[in-house]
Amino acid sequence: MNPIYPDLKNKHILITGGSNGIGEALTRTFAEQAKEVTILDQDYDKGLLIAKECEKYNCKVNVYCVDLTDTNALASTLATIKKERPVVNVLINNAGYDPRYSLLEMSDAQWNDLFQLNVTHYFITCRELLPDMINAGGGSIIMTSSHQVWLANPDLIAYSATKAAIIGMVRSLAEAVGKHYIRVNAVAPGWIMTERQLNQWVTPEAKHKNLQQLSIPIELTTNELVGIYLFLASDTSRAITRQTIVVDAGHAQS
Numbered sequence: 001m002n003p004i005y006p007d008l009k010n011k012h013i014l015i016t017g018g019s020n021g022i023g024e025a026l027t028r029t030f031a032e033q034a035k036e037v038t039i040l041d042q043d044y045d046k047g048l049l050i051a052k053e054c055e056k057y058n059c060k061v062n063v064y065c066v067d068l069t070d071t072n073a074l075a076s077t078l079a080t081i082k083k084e085r086p087v088v089n090v091l092i093n094n095a096g097y098d099p100r101y102s103l104l105e106m107s108d109a110q111w112n113d114l115f116q117l118n119v120t121h122y123f124i125t126c127r128e129l130l131p132d133m134i135n136a137g138g139g140s141i142i143m144t145s146s147h148q149v150w151l152a153n154p155d156l157i158a159y160s161a162t163k164a165a166i167i168g169m170v171r172s173l174a175e176a177v178g179k180h181y182i183r184v185n186a187v188a189p190g191w192i193m194t195e196r197q198l199n200q201w202v203t204p205e206a207k208h209k210n211l212q213q214l215s216i217p218i219e220l221t222t223n224e225l226v227g228i229y230l231f232l233a234s235d236t237s238r239a240i241t242r243q244t245i246v247v248d249a250g251h252a253q254s
């Protein structure tokens, strides 16, 4: 059960990667409370399915199909959204990927491609949407980082670098736009049992080992995560900016 934030009912929320995993949970959660939710995702069919299922709420869910690593396509999609939809009040940069590479075997292309998805699209959305947010007199930007920045697993060097880059971006951007009443914060989730994690990485042994490393031994799902995004999106958090909130049951020594 999530808290209700009445001010969200006038807000337009844009979520990258809103068709699956954490993004899907965010889309469904915000659709219950917001005026409009816009998903940017390459999984168009799943986005449309979620939009259909959210018709029961008093919220319009829009889906735009785009490859977030294609900077020109992304900028052009955002230009369309600016024409067709209300001003984005809350931007949630969330899409990302977590491939395992050892440093010695990682190619330039693998490194650059990961930054293109995990960092560059976060910058492009901010650059394109901030002017309207400033004109609107305020807003909230939330970026999904990861507790891997602190855990520092050896096969996630590139991933950890992208997620640390986001925390740096959040801190500087918060300084730049605070005078326009725009908050910028990061959420750093722990290991969240999304469908892709379950299919790709979760084994009974890994799950058992993970639970033993947590201060609070609970299996983390999106249910443990979405509330913090609601809070950071709502004006209830109007004095909170430049922060990274780690939601990992005490796993990382952040």
Ligand SMILES: NC(=O)c1ccc[n+]([C@@H]2O[C@H](COP(=O)([O-])OP(=O)(O)OC[C@H]3O[C@@H](n4cnc5c(N)ncnc54)[C@H](O)[C@@H]3O)[C@@H](O)[C@H]2O)c1
Residues within 6 Å of the ligand: 016, 017, 018, 019, 020, 021, 022, 023, 040, 041, 042, 043, 066, 067, 068, 069, 094, 095, 096, 097, 098, 117, 144, 145, 146, 147, 188, 189, 190, 191, 192, 193, 194, 195, 196, 197
């Ligand atoms: N799941 C976890 O355990 C975990 C932990 C810490 C941080 N995170 C971060 O949370 C965010 C979401 O992760 P998730 O586990 O929900 O991922 P996911 O793979 O379940 O969902 C990602 C979504 O992004 C979309 N996407 C991916 N690449 C895209 C592209 N190039 N263009 C358009 N859409 C694209 C996918 O279609 C999908 O809908 C990521 O930034 C991830 O790094 C996840």
